[in-house]
């Protein structure tokens with residue numbers, strides 16, 4: 361009983377402190393100036409896996425070009441892909457369009473208010489449904505994302521892995537207790553919305569993954585991790601999976617001012633986006649280079665590229681792009697090249713530079729396009 365009172369007291373303290381802190385420390389983000397559920401939904405989907413400063417111009421442009429659910433529902437897929445170009449994880453934007461069509465057909469075009477209805481929309485999981493319900497409608501629905509997990513595991517010293525079922529359920533319960541308590545507070549406006557946003561904001565600005573700013577933290581007195589000096593070890597995410605290096609070669613083939621490009625098929629990563637023809641070099645060492653047929657010089661050992669229809673025609677790659685996708689560290693060398701046999705009908709499309717600019721490319725291949733335009 362005593363323990364229960366203690367923990368209720370702590371919940372109340374954390375909620376009150378966070379609401380006061382948020383009132384004076386919240387960043388002025390464009391989607392915080394509205395309670396339009398559509399606008400908040402767009403921001404939440406964009407913010408998955410993407411930083412706030414990257415999202416701001418994307419969100420602003422999106423809201424100008426796709427101001428309503430009805431406009432999104434009817435938009436051409438190429439248009440929404442182009443608006444999303446560079447944000448990655450393109451399934452998100454396709455799900456958004458399907459969800460917009462569902463809202464038109466099932467809810468007369470009005471964004472649903474009921475939590476289960478929001479949760480039934482394509483691409484909307486428990487976190488996003490909680491974020492929209494609380495931020496747009498001030499409903500007492502919990503949220504749990506990476507930032508919130510970090511704050512909660514530290515303040516309450518939860519030392520087990522938050523990805524484990526039991527710990528994850530414990531964290532959702534805790535997030536729910538906090539927002540339920542916030543819903544009873546009358547001296548703050550939109551307390552459920554602000555409580556949830558304050559947890560995310562504290563995790564983003566103060567309770568950061570490395571070197572959290574405990575000295576500036578409003579929760580310093582309540583935080584067990586801080587007292588026990590555990591803040592750098594929580595959340596306990598176990599060992600990271602080792603990353604794997606992968607190497608690709610892309611071919612920039614030009615004929616009479618037109619470039620050979622192709623669209624990625626459905627059901628693969630970056631489906632429907634455009635790219636230059638490319639192949640993976642399985643098991644290639646980091647230093648390998650294809651042989652340039654024009655110079656006959658080996659810039660490195662040429663790995664076998666079975667079935668490859670391209671020959672590099674330059675002595676140096678046009679550019680080398682390095683990026684990471686999930687656990688893969690990818691290196692992509694782009695070479696000016698020629699076809700070794702006549703292009704088959706289904707090998708891609710021959711398009712002019714102006715046309716390429718209108719298409720949505722994968723992030724790495726957009727950089728190759730940038731080098732072509734600059735060169």
Ligand code: SF4
Pocket residue numbers: 511514515566567568572573574575577578579580583584585586591
């Ligand atoms: S005191 Fe430190 S570890 Fe605890 S919540 Fe604040 S920033 Fe995070």
